[in-house]
Amino acid sequence: MTQKTHSFRVRAGGPLRGSATVPGDxxxxxxxxxxxxxxxxxxxxxxxxxxxxxxxxxxxxxxxxxxxxxxxxxxxxxxxxxxxxxxxxxxxxxxxxxxxxxxxxxxxxxxxxxxxxxxxxxxxxxxxxxxxxxxxxxxxxxxxxxxxxxxxxxxxxxxxxxxxxxxxxxxxxxxxxxxxxxxxxxxxxxxxxxxxxxxxxxxxxxxxxxxxxxxxxxxxxxxxxxxxxxxxxxVPADLSSATFPLVAAAITPQSDISLPNVGVNPSRAGVLKILEMMGAQVELTNVRAAGAEPVADLRIRASALHGVDIPPALVPLAIDEFPALLVAAACAQGRTRITGAAELRVKESDRIAAMAAGLQAVGVTVEEQADGITVQGGGVTGGVVESHDDHRIAMAFAALGSVAPDGIEIRDVANVRTSFPGFVPLMAALGLVIEEAS
Structure with missing residues (x-):
């Protein structure tokens, strides 16, 4: 059995480059x-x-x-x-x-x-x-x-x-x-x-x-x-899983990656709209149908992100992607505010509390609300964070590690296999400096 102390160690390195195929939705x-x-x-x-x-x-x-x-x-x-x-x-x-x-x-x-x-x-x-x-x-x-x-x-x-x-x-x-x-x-x-x-x-x-x-x-x-x-x-590639390399590339200088055949169903593509609102350079090409689902090839390049107030109407369209979006907010200039997201408290973990605690542990200023969170961007250093046995919390902080000068250790990450088997080798192939440890 995988030990509860299983962890990721990630540190800032060079840019993320190349193409990678994310697992199915x-x-x-x-x-x-x-x-x-x-x-x-x-x-x-x-x-x-x-x-x-x-x-x-x-x-x-x-x-x-x-x-x-x-x-x-x-x-x-x-x-x-x-x-x-x-x-x-x-x-x-x-x-x-x-x-x-x-x-x-x-x-x-x-x-x-x-x-x-x-x-x-x-x-x-x-x-x-x-x-x-x-x-x-x-x-x-x-x-x-x-x-x-x-x-x-x-x-x-x-x-x-x-x-x-x-x-x-x-x-x-x-x-x-x-x-x-x-x-x-x-x-x-x-x-x-x-x-x-x-x-x-x-x-x-x-x-x-x-x-x-x-x-x-x-x-x-x-x-x-x-x-x-x-x-x-x-089954197209999973947009929720694709969000982690997308955000890592958006926040890491000189990065440029492509992810083919990703599902872009409008009822869950809020993450792409929010990233674009923050100034991310996201391109969708070869948009087509895979059966009943729309898919596209995604390309994202590093860019200067800025904080935004996320419209409540977009919250249900990006509910699973908010851990990664909060990482983008931590690296953006200015304040990002999310409201109307109380659903985040009853996911695999209380994702509002887990992300607030983790961001504070790596030097980010946050303010937690009952139904959301406010993040003041621009202050990532590094440290040790707990994933609370939540796969999306673990992968979000791994993405943040790409720009953490002191590195980030993310503990209790065995649950990443629930949604993204092969996460570590895929991210390493794109250039993330990441290792697993027990």
């Missing part, structure tokens, strides 16, 4: 396994992310009788069992650190004839689940949680579900997706209205599998009983 890889398992026929998935989170999803469906066949390093065939073909697992389904797996599977498993228990690691077991379990219960699902509304979750089978209309108070792709998946098993139509834009990978991919998912503005719906037809899924 985590959100799309999860859904490819889930929807392929429910489809009639055999689905081929190319570019699948072989990270711990997505492998946890794969193992869960294999435990329910789905055959997943590797055909290349990042490609597999999923032999679908149909909408009602899953079988009861012989044990609890351990989803590790994957909140996406747990929340989406709550909806999917609510419509099964058998009962299941979903568990996870210590971090996942602290994350709130009532935002999913409460609306599912309104459809007729029966899900038991702890008194705090956290995992383990016991999902009782054989419950008749009824479609209904939901008005979400917060835009959430995971809640929306759980309700749409439950809606496939419900009588009638399930409709979800959101107050803002959230990721639309579920709607796009269900359509690829032949499901009718009408979308009108911020409203989407699904009619119960529709079957999925096997297809071919091409």
């Amino acid at each position: 985590k959100s799309i890889s999860h859904r490819a396994v889930m929807f392929g398992a429910l489809a009639d026929g055999t689905t081929t998935v190319e570019g699948f992310l072989q990270g711990e989170d997505c492998l946890a999803t794969r193992r869960a469906f294999e435990a329910m009788g789905v055959v997943c066949e590797d055909i290349a390093d990042a490609a597999m065939r999923i032999h679908g069992v149909g909408l009602h073909g899953l079988s009861a697992p012989g044990c609890d389904l351990d989803l590790g650190n994957s909140g996406t797996s747990m929340r989406l599977m709550c909806g999917l498993l609510s419509g099964q004839s058998f009962s299941t228990t979903l568990s996870g690691d210590a971090s996942l077991s602290r994350r709130p689940m009532r935002r999913v379990t409460d609306p599912l219960s309104q459809m007729g699902a029966r899900i038991d949680a702890t008194d705090e509304g956290t995992a383990p979750l016991r999902i009782h089978g054989g419950q008749p579900l009824s479609g209904r209309a939901f008005q979400l108070s917060i835009a959430s792709a995971q809640v929306k997706s759980a309700l749409l998946l439950a809606g496939l098993y419900a009588d009638g139509t399930t409709r979800v209205d959101e107050p803002g834009i959230s990721r639309d990978h579920t709607e796009r991919m269900l359509t690829s599998f032949g499901v009718d998912v009408p979308v009108q503005g911020r409203r989407c719906s699904v009619r119960g009983g529709q079957r999925l037809t096997a297809t071919r899924i091409e």
Whole structure:
């Protein structure tokens, strides 16, 4: 087992240069396994992310009788069992650190004839689940949680579900997706209205599998009983993972890197808009479609960044990228302020508190708010930071190490493998001075 003391050590070096291929999109890889398992026929998935989170999803469906066949390093065939073909697992389904797996599977498993228990690691077991379990219960699902509304979750089978209309108070792709998946098993139509834009990978991919998912503005719906037809899924490179080398290159003088075939879905491309607002030189070329998803080749060159007030409307479009964006803010001239981002407090860690503590430890002036953070740029020195077992915190401070004159040691980084296996060799190949230590 990897030791909790596993760490990254990064120090300032030369510029980052060259081209690198980032691993496949985590959100799309999860859904490819889930929807392929429910489809009639055999689905081929190319570019699948072989990270711990997505492998946890794969193992869960294999435990329910789905055959997943590797055909290349990042490609597999999923032999679908149909909408009602899953079988009861012989044990609890351990989803590790994957909140996406747990929340989406709550909806999917609510419509099964058998009962299941979903568990996870210590971090996942602290994350709130009532935002999913409460609306599912309104459809007729029966899900038991702890008194705090956290995992383990016991999902009782054989419950008749009824479609209904939901008005979400917060835009959430995971809640929306759980309700749409439950809606496939419900009588009638399930409709979800959101107050803002959230990721639309579920709607796009269900359509690829032949499901009718009408979308009108911020409203989407699904009619119960529709079957999925096997297809071919091409998973683009993950924009969230690409953000770490993008930010490292933006803040490191004379850097110039390219990242091919990155997903640029408008519902999650807020990070690119925010970087451009800060003065980053980001170019998108060869924009094209990979199945239902837009992709592009990204190029970024070092530039003088400046602080900005990030518009609240962009927050949900970049929610996973804020650890890296705060690194960019630390290297920008002036103040950067984020508000309306309380969701960051219930991720794999409290990312507002974790980033505030880490930035202060390396010489940056910050002010923490309940729903955001203010960063005064221009004062990075170096030091030791704790990642709090959060992959995005760890990779963000590794990127910041590229300009830290005293170097940065990031502790407790084993969880990087959940989303970005090969992070260290990829960053080293671009020129980052980084090493792993136990």
